[in-house]
Amino acid sequence: AQSVTQLGSHVSVSEGALVLLRCNYSSSVPPYLFWYVQYPNQGLQLLLKYTSAATLVKGINGFEAEFKKSETSFHLTKPSAHMSDAAEYFCAVTLSSFSGGYNKLIFGAGTRLAVHP
């Protein structure tokens, strides 16, 4: 079975500082991995995804994540935080399905990012 662990339910950084949100996964077969962002009172928006192509994945808003199989990790980074990055971030894992669609998407507990001046 797949699972995702996000280390740190709250992360606080200064504006302009590096953002690092940690995600470790467990999967018996090569997974697909996603990062979603949720702004207050809104739905989930896809930031980026890993689907077995390049291990370094670039997403929207300057975020990127690196798939490291040896560490079973998919940490999210951004070189310089902006006030508008304050939100909740979710890591998720799924498997591709050869029967034609997705298997269930399993989410981590989320990390709330605060950015202060």
Added chain:
Amino acid sequence: DARVTQTPRHKVTEMGQEVTMRCQPILGHNTVFWYRQTMMQGLELLAYFRNRAPLDDSGMPKDRFSAEMPDATLATLKIQPSEPRDSAVYFCASGPPIQMGNTIYFGEGSWLTVV
């Protein structure tokens, strides 16, 4: 701009009433998910469908919840009777056949309050 559409966006209802939430997946998507989000439990998968057939509804309380896909353009989640503990945000998401892409898209959610 293709998107998953959920209705209603907000619903306040009294305990014991029936609640029906609707979702229109993105045209051409064959996999539909229902998630529930609460402060205590985070994002929980309630059920998901492929080609309108339920694949997994083990996360759904069977005594009061039911999920269906009457056709490829409509998924429904029904709660009867509703209870205060059902207060949550319910998200629908859809994904394409794997050969057509690999991104799952979420709707804006249905914010349910049961009083």
